[in-house]
Amino acid sequence: MNLSVVELIKLGQRYCKLWPEKAELARYFADYRAVQSARFVCRYFPALALFTVVMQLYFATGFFTGTGKINNALNALPQALVYGVFLLSIPVQALVILGVKADKFLPPSLASWYRNGLEKAKEQGSVNKLTELTVSKPKYIDLAQLLQLTFSSRN
Structure with a gap:
């Protein structure tokens, strides 16, 4: 962009x-x-x-x-x-x-890892927080949000 x-x-x-x-x-x-x-x-x-x-x-x-x-x-x-x-x-x-x-968009290997992590987070019940995360073409900012959400839900 x-x-x-x-x-x-x-x-x-x-x-x-x-x-x-x-x-x-x-x-x-x-x-x-x-x-x-x-x-x-x-x-x-x-x-x-x-x-x-x-x-x-x-x-x-x-x-x-x-x-x-x-x-x-x-x-x-x-x-x-x-x-x-x-x-x-x-x-x-x-x-x-x-x-x-x-x-920047995530490379294909990291994008598939991101989608798997997103699915696991949805299974854990963090769906309401995940509405702003994209699934189709994730960027590095989306990866940072997913990691932040994952580590904040662990604590």
Whole structure:
């Protein structure tokens, strides 16, 4: 589908939130590692970007050596902002990549596994929660919803 960048970011956030945090999924799905990496990047990189900008400006002023001037910090500001913006763009890139992945159709082998899992979940009596899951052409977002539903019903 043709989605805008903002829609891809929102879909990536939804996919990241839906994917269960169960370590046993790492053996079966490569997406587990991608989602864990995206969660890490989204959690810590904004603070790292701010820290990087502040530290570059602090070291550029020279106040810690006793020869500091504000003009030094103003001269270093463009470079510090470039580094900060770069570090802030990494979580956005991760969410876009997750959004693109979430919008893709499952390969045939994984789609048949998905349908079998959907049938088992229906047998367990989770039918009212499964109305939003598709059967005909499932996508990775549907797989994440099924896994979330399966792991939430176990607890």
